[in-house]
Amino acid sequence: MTTTTVAMRRASLLLLLLSSSMSVILQLAAAGADGQDAAALLAFKAAAVGGYGVLASWNASAGPCSWEGVRCNRHQRVVALSLPSHGLSGTLSPALGNLSSLRTLNMSSNGLHGDIPASLGRLRRLGTLDLSFNTFSGELTDNLTSCTSLQYLVLGSNILTGRIPADLGDTLTRLQWLGLGNNSFTGFVPASLGNLTSLQVLDLRMNMLEGTLPQELGSNMPQVRSLDICGNNLQGALPSSLYNLSSLKNFDVGNNNFHGRIPADIGEKFPQLQLLSL
DSSP states (O other): OOHHHHHHHHHHHHHHHHHHHHHHHHHHHHHHHHHHHHHHHHHHHHHEEEOTTGGGGOSTTSOGGGSTTEEEOTTSOEEEEEOTTSOEEEEOOGGGGGOTTOOEEEOOSSEEEEEOOGGGGGOTTOOEEEOOSSEEEEEOOGGGGGOTTOSEEEOOSSEEEEEOOTTHHHHOTTOSEEEOOSSEEEEOOOGGGGGOTTOOEEEOOSSEEEEOOOTTTTTTOTTOOEEEOOSSEEEEEOOGGGGGOTTOSEEEOOSSEEESOOOTTHHHHSTTOOEEEO
16 A cells, blocks of 8 residues: 555545534534523523413423424524514513524513513624513613614513613614604604614604704605604704605604794605605
């Protein structure tokens, strides 16, 4: 046997060993990640109550990818947890912040209460967060502005308080839907919201917001089709930048303290307008 042949066989054996080792490492990593996801979901189950028996399938005898309301990717990582209108009560476990591959969290129309966990700010891949129509309270944690992949942030119809984070529009630049209506937010409308160039829906209605609307709002927001800020304590004149929102279909600024004149050509500025409430 030549020296070259021996060297080639040794190289082939080494490659085989490396391949086998890598396969084992990947399997162990997947198992560890799967275990982390399962632990986070079981912590959620322990903190939640009710659910019309939907959580009965959530047990350690089966992997989380088979649990109702849970969707996984091809790597068996949890990418969606969606249980809207399932009669859940209790609180939202901070352990959900460990679901590092999560892209969708939808707990809308339940009876969940307590604070929105600050740990959700660790979910850098989260694209949809819908916690609307619950009874969450407390302030909107600044940690959520770390979820830079968010496209849909829907927290309406809770009892959230405090100010809307001033830098929300500077960090969540991918937002298409911002729903904070029917809460108890105070303070001013952040000027940074004018940076949300992909925004389609802005719902801030029925809060306790005050002051004037920032001139930045509408200056570079070409896709906005619904702007609802009715039922606040806003005042002053409507900024001229709002009339740049040529895609508007719903424009509701009623039940505030605005003053001034509306342009006579408002129909030309909003050619798609279907609802106008002043």
